Amino acid sequence: MSIEIDPRSADGWAAVRALLDATERADGAAPVSDQAVAGAAQGHRRVLAFGEDPGIAPDAVGIVGAGELDLVVRPDARGRGIATAALAELLTLPEAGGELRAWVHGANPAAEALLSAAGFAPVRSLHLMTLDPERLPQGSPDPVAPVLAAGFSAPAADPGDAEQLADWVRVNALAFAGHPEQGAMTAADFATLAREPWFAADDVLLAADGAEPGAPLAGFAWVKTVGRDDGTECELYVLGVDPAHAGRGLGRALLDAALARMAAHRPDRVSLYVDGTNDRAIRLYERAGFALERESRQWLRSAGPGDTAENSS
Structure with missing residues (x-):
């Protein structure tokens, strides 16, 4: 039934x-x-x-x-x-x-x-990659510091700021232009996720190209923290950089910022997902200590002669 x-x-x-x-x-x-x-x-x-x-x-x-x-x-x-x-x-x-x-x-x-x-x-x-929580920054690291050191400002994330959200959607689409799921996220999708019990605005880390209010975003990192029966898991939910700012060390700075943010949650498990063909990102994560735990595969059924493209991805 x-x-x-x-x-x-x-x-x-x-x-x-x-x-x-x-x-x-x-x-x-x-x-x-x-x-x-x-x-x-x-x-x-x-x-x-x-x-x-x-x-x-x-x-x-x-x-x-x-x-x-x-x-x-x-x-x-x-x-x-x-x-x-x-x-x-x-x-x-x-x-x-x-x-x-x-x-x-x-x-x-x-x-x-x-x-x-x-x-x-x-x-x-x-690829599902994991990091030993003991390798997170020790003490009380400031998650904003790596972004500032890379030459960017770090405005606070405000899910209620329509202009900031629109800019986030823009950067996300550019950063994941070849990604069929993440790159298609809309403001409505973000708003839906922001209502999930795990969402915290402090876990969304932004990098802006300029110190003035409303400076355009150059990249972001988003941490998802979930309490489970066996402890707390922090996931690097997504990390994206506007390709126009590639080569300036922002990706590593945002990763360091995300790891510092995770450290504040004292997680028992640290994880992330990355496309298996994204060699550059995989190398970045491996240098930070992440290792492959599990591989998933996506399967495709091509459109048949009688199918329309209306629902194609």
């Missing part, structure tokens, strides 16, 4: 989030990107729940839209054929037309076989 979940329904959306949270606790990593969750919460992606009582305790959840498909099966419901039936239904939705991308996180032969049988092929990798 399946039902469509309206994100405006408190009970239905709470059931979806409960399944995602349970899967993250069991697998040690989020099963769906925050961008996909934000898109679903805004009504831009369709959400289906599967199971005997899908509106209250779903066995699986599928999210489709913006050229992406996510399918999450509750850990204790795996191996019962739920994913096969759910994927078949999800692929009939209008939102699944055109090119369609899906992630497989870590070593998961069953999921890869399922996607392969449905006409998907691997096209991209994503």
Whole structure:
């Protein structure tokens, strides 16, 4: 049995989030990107729940839209054929037309076989890298200091400042022009994420090219801090630099600023995600002490002859 979940329904959306949270606790990593969750919460992606009582305790959840498909099966419901039936239904939705991308996180032969049988092929990798928390700056480091030392100012992040937010969207789009998810983030996406319980404005670090108020942003770093049953995790959520300012050491300065900010949270785990082909960023993170923990792969189903490009990514 399946039902469509309206994100405006408190009970239905709470059931979806409960399944995602349970899967993250069991697998040690989020099963769906925050961008996909934000898109679903805004009504831009369709959400289906599967199971005997899908509106209250779903066995699986599928999210489709913006050229992406996510399918999450509750850990204790795996191996019962739920994913096969759910994927078949999800692929009939209008939102699944055109090119369609899906992630497989870590070593998961069953999921890869399922996607392969449905006409998907691997096209991209994503690295999960981690850092020993003992390697974070000691004492009470000032996260603003590295940005200032690199010759930039460090204005405070204000999610309610429409002009600053528009400038952040601009820099983010430039920094991730070739990134199909991060580069497409909008002000509405940011506002949705800013309502998440883990969000803190102090964890968004900005670098401006100039000291005067309203100076254009040159880059930013964003730290996501989440309390879990086994301790606190700090994730370098995103680090972006306007290509016009490349070569000035801003990327390393923002990374140092983010690590200093993380140190204040005293995390038990430090992590980040980076595109597997972004050799420059990977080298930057490796020099800071990060090491590969897990690789995920993105799979693509190309548009068929009868598909339109409306939902392509």
